Amino acid sequence: MANTFGFGGMTNHIGDMMFSKYIFIIGANPAVNHPVSMVHILRAKEAGAKIVVVDPRFTKTGAKADEYYRIRSGTDIALIYGMLNHIIKNNLYDKKFLEDRVYGYEEIIKEAMRYTLEEASDITGIPVKDIIHIAEEMAAAKPASLIWNQGLTQHTTGTSNTRIMPILQMFLGNMGKNGGGVNILRGHDNVQGSSDMAANPDVLPGYYNLSETSWRHFAKHWYVEYDWLLSRFKDKKMMETKGYAHSTWKFGVLDEENFQNNGGTKLRALVVIGSGMTSVSLLDLQKKAMDKLDLVVFVDPYVNDLAIYSERDNNLFVLPAASQMESSGSVAATNRSYQWRSKVMEPLFECKEDQEVLFELAKRLGFLEQFQRSLYENAKKEGRSEFIWPEDATTELTQSVRSIGLQGMSYKRLKAHQENWHMFDKVTLEGKGPFKGEYYGLPWPCWSDKHPGTPVFYNDSIPVMRGGMGFRVNWGDVSPDGQSMLSPHRLPNASVAGHSPISAANAESLGIKLTKEEQKQVEGTTYALGFGNNILVERALEAGLCPYGNGKARAVVWNWYDKIPLHREPIHSVRGDLVNKYPNFPDKPNHYRANIKYRSRQIEKNWVSEFPINMLSGRLVAHMGTGTETRSAKYLAEVEGEMFVEIHPDKAYELGINDGDMVWVYGTMGTRALIKAKLSYRVDANSIWMPQNFSGLEQGKNLLDKYPQGTAPYAIGESANMISSYGYDYNTACPETKCGLCRIEKA
Numbered sequence: 007m008a009n010t011f012g013f014g015g016m017t018n019h020i021g022d023m024m025f026s027k028y029i030f031i032i033g034a035n036p037a038v039n040h041p042v043s044m045v046h047i048l049r050a051k052e053a054g055a056k057i058v059v060v061d062p063r064f065t066k067t068g069a070k071a072d073e074y075y076r077i078r079s080g081t082d083i084a085l086i087y088g089m090l091n092h093i094i095k096n097n098l099y100d101k102k103f104l105e106d107r108v109y110g111y112e113e114i115i116k117e118a119m120r121y122t123l124e125e126a127s128d129i130t131g132i133p134v135k136d137i138i139h140i141a142e143e144m145a146a147a148k149p150a151s152l153i154w155n156q157g158l159t160q161h162t163t164g165t166s167n168t169r170i171m172p173i174l175q176m177f178l179g180n181m182g183k184n185g186g187g188v189n190i191l192r193g194h195d196n197v198q199g200s201s202d203m204a205a206n207p208d209v210l211p212g213y214y215n216l217s218e219t220s221w222r223h224f225a226k227h228w229y230v231e232y233d234w235l236l237s238r239f240k241d242k243k244m245m246e247t248k249g250y251a252h253s254t255w256k257f258g259v260l261d262e263e264n265f266q267n268n269g270g271t272k273l274r275a276l277v278v279i280g281s282g283m284t285s286v287s288l289l290d291l292q293k294k295a296m297d298k299l300d301l302v303v304f305v306d307p308y309v310n311d312l313a314i315y316s317e318r319d320n321n322l323f324v325l326p327a328a329s330q331m332e333s334s335g336s337v338a339a340t341n342r343s344y345q346w347r348s349k350v351m352e353p354l355f356e357c358k359e360d361q362e363v364l365f366e367l368a369k370r371l372g373f374l375e376q377f378q379r380s381l382y383e384n385a386k387k388e389g390r391s392e393f394i395w396p397e398d399a400t401t402e403l404t405q406s407v408r409s410i411g412l413q414g415m416s417y418k419r420l421k422a423h424q425e426n427w428h429m430f431d432k433v434t435l436e437g438k439g440p441f442k443g444e445y446y447g448l449p450w451p452c453w454s455d456k457h458p459g460t461p462v463f464y465n466d467s468i469p470v471m472r473g474g475m476g477f478r479v480n481w482g483d484v485s486p487d488g489q490s491m492l493s494p495h496r497l498p499n500a501s502v503a504g505h506s507p508i509s510a511a512n513a514e515s516l517g518i519k520l521t522k523e524e525q526k527q528v529e530g531t532t533y534a535l536g537f538g539n540n541i542l543v544e545r546a547l548e549a550g551l552c553p554y555g556n557g558k559a560r561a562v563v564w565n566w567y568d569k570i571p572l573h574r575e576p577i578h579s580v581r582g583d584l585v586n587k588y589p590n591f592p593d594k595p596n597h598y599r600a601n602i603k604y605r606s607r608q609i610e611k612n613w614v615s616e617f618p619i620n621m622l623s624g625r626l627v628a629h630m631g632t633g634t635e636t637r638s639a640k641y642l643a644e645v646e647g648e649m650f651v652e653i654h655p656d657k658a659y660e661l662g663i664n665d666g667d668m669v670w671v672y673g674t675m676g677t678r679a680l681i682k683a684k685l686s687y688r689v690d691a692n693s694i695w696m697p698q699n700f701s702g703l704e705q706g707k708n709l710l711d712k713y714p715q716g717t718a719p720y721a722i723g724e725s726a727n728m729i730s731s732y733g734y735d736y737n738t739a740c741p742e743t744k745c746g747l748c749r750i751e752k753a
């Protein structure tokens with residue numbers, strides 16, 4: 007998820023938490039989901055940091071914290087504005103940081119003034135005295151680190167949540183400092199890498215937009231003609247249009263009104279490679295959509311869970327993929343460090359590595375030669391006639407993705423880091439011996455083969471060649487209201503203070519020296535659009551300048567619907583009395599090719615009267631994602647072998663449910679799930695919680711006999727997504743699986 011500054015990922019890193027005095031964990035449960043990070047958090051605690059958890063559920067992380075506060079899900083923005091209200095009124099904020107480095111903070115101050123402590127308390131359920139206490143202690147702690155994860159993103163307001171948190175950290179002056187920052191603990195192994203590599207429908211690798219300029223940039227790096235790429239699309243408009251999201255494709259099959267968003271046609275085929283699929287909300291609609299396609303292909307080391315839900319008897323293929331143990335390559339950690347991974351064993355039986363499957367697919371689609379061209383070109387540069395996988399692919403990626411500065415990450419450097427773990431400090435990431443000056447895994451941006459990587463974002467008190475940088479200048483030098491977007495600070499040793507992104511056109515005026523010959527070589531390019539050499543960037547670094555510019559963060563995003571983050575009640579809110587005061591977004595046509603409802607769904611009926619219970623979901627330590635892999639592991643299935651729903655004893659008593667009873671949970675989409683009740687004080691009296699890690703039981707129907715012989719997992723259960731509510735983030739279309747309503751009955 008991109009943060010306020012247009013980049014995704016942690017600003018700092020996990021070891022860096024040792025420098026924190028206060029760790030604010032909001033919407034994350036690292037004790038279960040990031041046990042290694044939790045070790046670092048607990049070490050920081052031993053060294054004196056205060057650990058504070060804000061979560062609707064009393065989690066294992068909450069149990070290990072100094073303080074735990076229960077919040078109503080979907081109300082984090084109101085909490086932060088309440089805290090800011092107190093912080094601003096009592097002058098506990100870092101005015102200089104805001105003035106120098108943040109555009110539009112005045113608008114945040116205005117909004118915060120509307121959230122009296124009483125109002126924030128009413129919305130969030132957190133008592134006024136507690137909001138004051140958190141605000142005062144966090145403001146006094148220098149520095150404080152802020153951690154979040156899916157508790158914030160899986161909401162209609164998910165993007166706004168991920169903007170308000172860095173805004174809070176800027177008010178407190180905690181950005182660009184060791185022990186501070188916003189630290190998003192990412193999900194899967196290499197999820198950071200997959201977003202860097204554009205496993206997203208709205209960008210090209212490196213977060214390049216879908217414009218002709220970006221396509222032309224990649225055409226060069228892929229050694230294909232731009233016109234050939236264009237010919238693969240219906241037309242130029244579709245080439246520059248966001249694709250379906252993981253969450254919206256089903257609407258492109260089921261609802262004719264969406265076909266116009268998809269070049270006038272229904273979606274016809276689905277190839278799933280590396281997603282469990284029952285992880286997506288509205289599972290029943292997904293199943294129905296799957297069965298209306300012409301072709302469905304799953305590429306997976308296990309039998310994909312969604313395949314089991316299918317009722318079709320043709321054109322569904324399950325192809326065996328090699329696992330991570332049977333493949334190698336670079337993977338990006340949650341802090342933007344890239345790491346080399348070695349193959350442990352050759353793929354078993356008929357399994358193929360993912361790239362082999364894609365090569366075969368490209369071959370049958372008739373463009374294998376173009377697909378592999380850059381691999382051969384990169385091999386040629388090293389005097390080879392055959393390419394080596396994944397080395398030559400790594401070269402393609404690192405040389406093309408210059409927006410976020412991957413060009414310093416050659417596969418040779420990455421391998422050398424992996425082979426020499428003992429040469430790096432675990433707290434600071436700094437290298438020793440031959441790696442002196444480098445940071446482990448060259449966390450991006452790593453601008454050149456001499457650049458050390460960037461362990462902490464936005465630290466403008468160290469030189470760029472030590473990992474220093476201001477905020478990225480990505481939206482022009484001047485805001486629409488005429489304010490400068492450039493920083494008044496000069497990085498140590500820099501030729502100028504705030505400046506635009508480096509281009510051949512502005513280099514000279516910024517004090518960057520290029521010879522005549524070099525000028526010719528970089529003509530017409532920018533720091534992000536180079537090809538064949540890295541001269542412009544290298545000369546900028548020599549002048550002490552960060553290639554992407556040195557600017558201000560923007561608290562006001564002038565081109566978005568919510569220019570600043572605003573509290574909006576969830577579509578299916580337990581506080582029906584607040585849905586008109588804090589309405590959700592207007593409906594959004596063509597949102598990742600589907601017409602998505604917001605406000606119209608919110609007011610379609612008085613949801614909470616029919617479905618009075620708030621529905622939360624999360625994860626178990628023994629299972630991963632859909633649990634496809636982990637429920638197929640005998641011992642993990644033994645540890646956590648059964649789907650359950652946590653219900654508060656008061657609620658259970660009211661509904662006549664005993665611990666261990668089977669219950670029907672009814673969702674707002676007309677589906678239901680049969681789950682075992684677990685009475686628990688972890689949830690409040692009006693919420694339930696379920697793990698998302700099960701599937702294989704469909705609205706009470708056991709699907710075990712659908713698995714091909716010998717492939718059934720050891721444990722199955724209802725999927726939480728069979729009963730999730732309708733709702734999508736207004737920017738990313740991430741499903742709202744952290745809010746929703748339901749009704750419960752004893753089965």
Ligand SMILES: Nc1nc2c(c(=O)[nH]1)N[C@H]1C(S)=C(S)[C@@H](COP(=O)(O)OP(=O)(O)OC[C@H]3O[C@@H](n4cnc5c(=O)[nH]c(N)nc54)[C@H](O)[C@@H]3O)O[C@H]1N2
Pocket residue numbers: 032033034035036038039040060061062063065077078079080081082154155156157158191192193194622623624625626627628629630631632699744745
């Ligand atoms: N063992 C294990 N580890 C995993 C995974 C797994 O499946 N199993 N999955 C991996 C993946 S893909 C990811 S993305 C991460 C996810 O890691 P986390 O985000 O830590 O996981 P969750 O348990 O889904 O949600 C975190 C917390 O958010 C809380 N929450 C829900 N709604 C709200 C809200 O509105 N506000 C606030 N403040 N909190 C809220 C939930 O109660 C929950 O405790 O974990 C990764 N690690």
Ligand SMILES: Nc1nc2c(c(=O)[nH]1)N[C@H]1C(S)=C(S)[C@@H](COP(=O)(O)OP(=O)(O)OC[C@H]3O[C@@H](n4cnc5c(=O)[nH]c(N)nc54)[C@H](O)[C@@H]3O)O[C@H]1N2
Pocket residue numbers: 156193194279280281282283284285286287305306307308310311327328329330360623624625630631632633634635698726727730743744
């Ligand atoms: N209700 C609810 N739903 C949620 C969430 C929630 O908190 N609540 N969390 C959401 C989040 S954050 C996430 S990330 C998703 C997770 O959802 P998924 O990403 O769907 O979950 P996984 O089960 O990890 O899926 C990975 C799939 O890839 C396969 N696989 C593993 N290795 C390889 C490989 O090398 N090659 C190939 N081709 N396949 C491989 C696995 O067998 C598995 O089928 O769930 C989301 N859904």
Ligand SMILES: [Mo]
Pocket residue numbers: 192193194
């Ligand atoms: Mo995730």
